[in-house]
Amino acid sequence: MENIEIPELFGTNVFNEKIMKERLPKETYKALKQTMEKGAPLKPEVADVVANAMKDWAIEKGATHYTHWFQPLTGSTAEKHDSFISPTDNGEIIMEFSGRQLSQGEPDASSFPSGGIRATFEARGYTAWDCTSPAFIKEDSAGNATLCIPTAFCSYNGQALDKKTPLLRSMKAVSQQALRVLFALGDTTAARVISTVGPEQEYFLVDKELYLKRLDIIVSGRSLFGAPAPKGQELEDQYFGALKDKVSIFMKDLDIELWKMGILSKTKHNEVAPSQFEMAPVFSTTNIATDQNQLVMETMQKVALRHNMICLLHEKPYAGINGSGKHNNWSLSTNTGNNLLEPGSTPHENAQFLVFLSALIMAVDKHADIMRATCASSGNDHRLGANEAPPAIISIFLGDELAGILNNIAQGEKNVKAEKVYLRIGVDTLPELPKDNTDRNRTSPFAFTGNKFEFRMVGSSQSISGPNVALNTIVAESLDELASRLENSSDINTEIQKIVKDVIKKHGRVIFNGNNYSEEWAKEAKKRGLPNSKNTVDALKAFITPKAYELFSKFNVLTREELHSRYEIYLEQYSKHINIEALASLQMVKRQFMPAIMRYITELGNSINAAGKHSTVQKELIERISGLLQSVNKKVKNLENENLKAKTLTSAEKQAVCYRDNIVPLIYSLRVDIDELETIIPSDVWPVPTYSELLFKL
Ligand code: ADP
Ligand code: MG
Numbered sequence: 001m002e003n004i005e006i007p008e009l010f011g012t013n014v015f016n017e018k019i020m021k022e023r024l025p026k027e028t029y030k031a032l033k034q035t036m037e038k039g040a041p042l043k044p045e046v047a048d049v050v051a052n053a054m055k056d057w058a059i060e061k062g063a064t065h066y067t068h069w070f071q072p073l074t075g076s077t078a079e080k081h082d083s084f085i086s087p088t089d090n091g092e093i094i095m096e097f098s099g100r101q102l103s104q105g106e107p108d109a110s111s112f113p114s115g116g117i118r119a120t121f122e123a124r125g126y127t128a129w130d131c132t133s134p135a136f137i138k139e140d141s142a143g144n145a146t147l148c149i150p151t152a153f154c155s156y157n158g159q160a161l162d163k164k165t166p167l168l169r170s171m172k173a174v175s176q177q178a179l180r181v182l183f184a185l186g187d188t189t190a191a192r193v194i195s196t197v198g199p200e201q202e203y204f205l206v207d208k209e210l211y212l213k214r215l216d217i218i219v220s221g222r223s224l225f226g227a228p229a230p231k232g233q234e235l236e237d238q239y240f241g242a243l244k245d246k247v248s249i250f251m252k253d254l255d256i257e258l259w260k261m262g263i264l265s266k267t268k269h270n271e272v273a274p275s276q277f278e279m280a281p282v283f284s285t286t287n288i289a290t291d292q293n294q295l296v297m298e299t300m301q302k303v304a305l306r307h308n309m310i311c312l313l314h315e316k317p318y319a320g321i322n323g324s325g326k327h328n329n330w331s332l333s334t335n336t337g338n339n340l341l342e343p344g345s346t347p348h349e350n351a352q353f354l355v356f357l358s359a360l361i362m363a364v365d366k367h368a369d370i371m372r373a374t375c376a377s378s379g380n381d382h383r384l385g386a387n388e389a390p391p392a393i394i395s396i397f398l399g400d401e402l403a404g405i406l407n408n409i410a411q412g413e414k415n416v417k418a419e420k421v422y423l424r425i426g427v428d429t430l431p432e433l434p435k436d437n438t439d440r441n442r443t444s445p446f447a448f449t450g451n452k453f454e455f456r457m458v459g460s461s462q463s464i465s466g467p468n469v470a471l472n473t474i475v476a477e478s479l480d481e482l483a484s485r486l487e488n489s490s491d492i493n494t495e496i497q498k499i500v501k502d503v504i505k506k507h508g509r510v511i512f513n514g515n516n517y518s519e520e521w522a523k524e525a526k527k528r529g530l531p532n533s534k535n536t537v538d539a540l541k542a543f544i545t546p547k548a549y550e551l552f553s554k555f556n557v558l559t560r561e562e563l564h565s566r567y568e569i570y571l572e573q574y575s576k577h578i579n580i581e582a583l584a585s586l587q588m589v590k591r592q593f594m595p596a597i598m599r600y601i602t603e604l605g606n607s608i609n610a611a612g613k614h615s616t617v618q619k620e621l622i623e624r625i626s627g628l629l630q631s632v633n634k635k636v637k638n639l640e641n642e643n644l645k646a647k648t649l650t651s652a653e654k655q656a657v658c659y660r661d662n663i664v665p666l667i668y669s670l671r672v673d674i675d676e677l678e679t680i681i682p683s684d685v686w687p688v689p690t691y692s693e694l695l696f697k698l
Pocket of ligand 1: 196
């Protein structure tokens with residue numbers, strides 16, 4: 001492969017700071033910066049100049065169209081392309097793009113989910129430019145380019161119909177409250193606090209030809225049938241293993257596409273399961289990282305196709321081996337780059353660290369239910385609360401050393417002996433906290449990893465917006481409370497100690513450093529009163545409690561109505577997904593498995609005739625197969641009936657409960673028979689590719 005100059009390639013398709021500086025008049029650039037950093041309103045004349053420069057740049061890159069690029073509540077992204085052409089009086093055209101077109105759009109919104117917020121007759125939706133996330137150019141494989149403008153998507157009344165609006169609101173909330181804390185601690189230099197995230201993205205690759213033979217994977221993203229392959233992940237030979245050529249070539253291609261769009265793709269490796277991989281970018285603001293993660297998922301799928309592979313982002317494409325998640329590495333930092341979850345090198349920094357750490361512990365314990373709800377989906381139900389990592393119980397891993405330090409402070413000890421160093425408590429005397437004091441714990445859903453928290457429950461196909469909206473908001477609430485305490489105290493040192501003490505006493509139950517997969521932990525967590533919602537339908541209820549209404553409205557992140565609409569939309573999505581799985585199961589069984597099995601029974605019958613008295617083996621087999629076939633037939637009828645009933649229910653909640661309690665078990669039960677049949681039917685008769693092929697034939 002030819003050598004690429006990565007620094008030159010990086011960000012070539014982004015209308016970034018460098019391009020803005022080059023192409024915008026100084027005054028315009030300054031005004032735009034004010035808007036980007038301080039949210040100052042953008043004057044129409046400034047928007048016009050920016051739009052024109054953006055258009056010229058995009059046209060030079062080969063773009064003919066632009067689109068407002070937004071994130072409706074479907075969880076994916078939406079775009080509607082308009083060309084730059086505009087007719088002139090003399091019958092010609094010019095390429096035009098106005099400030100108004102850049103700043104605002106009015107896509108017909110009637111077909112996006114609104115959860116009852118917006119009746120179809122007033123289907124107008126508005127998209128509004130989010131200039132804190134840079135515009136970029138998306139290319140298709142034929143080289144066609146489109147200028148994409150990241151936008152928020154709202155109803156006529158300004159209600160959020162998307163995933164970006166609440167995220168921006170939550171970033172503002174956490175910034176304001178964190179600044180209050182910093183100010184109370186004597187830091188007057190920070191102007192903003194930014195929530196940051198580095199999302200590690202897991203995914204599977206599968207051969208395209210095989211994929212096209214699996215209706216289940218095509219329509220539902222996961223295999224609804226499939227007996228285990230003789231080999232799974234038990235040899236532990238895949239994790240971090242050498243990359244196969246085909247995969248390595250795909251990854252390189254992927255990196256190039258991502259780098260062009262300014263995405264800091266950094267780490268790539270084989271994951272635990274066969275044909276499973278991971279990509280991790282360098283972190284950025286929660287807003288940019290959320291936009292970029294959507295692009296990462298889209299680009300992975302696009303690039304895989306070029307290599308005759310399909311990228312599966314479903315949380316559990318295959319039963320019996322690891323599923324995929326998204327590790328959401330989250331922290332807070334000042335605009336000057338000071339990471340607030342970093343134990344520092346001065347006593348002052350350590351005091352600051354202790355306050356922010358306390359805020360997190362408090363927030364996660366108070367709103368564990370909300371954190372769990374943000375990760376709820378039919379796909380993720382196969383991970384959380386099933387037999388896989390992490391469990392559905394939210395707890396925090398701090399590591400024994402850090403947990404020990406907090407406990408000691410809570411017990412009022414003045415001199416705390418951590419393993420590596422002595423700690424004296426108090427802003428004046430606090431020496432260095434041990435760095436890298438956290439051992440790795442891979443089983444925790446929310447682990448402190450030295451200078452950030454890693455939230456591991458997020459599903460691989462999900463937008464990371466929801467989890468980060470929640471994190472930003474719940475932490476804003478705790479910081480608000482702690483800021484008030486600090487502001488009203490005359491002795492900061494004593495107050496910090498009191499804060500740690502109170503937080504450990506009241507919220508210390510959420511800290512757990514042991515094995516989160518163990519049964520003992522589930523029991524212990526129950527004793528501690530920690531919530532444990534094992535499925536989406538139960539978990540989503542956390543969005544419509546008085547506690548949630550109060551939290552999200554207090555910080556102007558989501559109104560009661562917006563929360564309720566989300567609840568309804570997510571329930572409906574759950575039901576729709578299960579319905580698709582039911583229909584795909586039925587279709588495969590009736591049109592692929594049953595006919596193949598019956599053909600084989602005929603073949604066996606012929607063989608019995610031919611073998612005469614030596615046909616005991618054939619008879620035994622025909623007996624077993626026919627028995628299973630009868631059972632399959634019964635289950636098919638049952639699933640058909642129950643699925644029809646589920647469809648008639650009109651309440652979103654009742655319907656989701658019905659899908660969960662009646663349909664999910666029937667789909668699974670049908671699978672059990674089919675998977676058994678797969679193990680006894682000849683491979684040339686079996687109508688679909690098996691796990692051995694899907695997992696190992698890359
Ligand atoms: P591991 O797999 O060991 O957890 P990785 O290096 O794969 O670690 O991923 C760590 C992620 O955390 C990266 O995306 C990294 O950029 C991100 N990260 C590091 N520091 C911060 C921070 N301050 N805020 C948010 N994310 C961070
Ligand atoms: Mg990780």
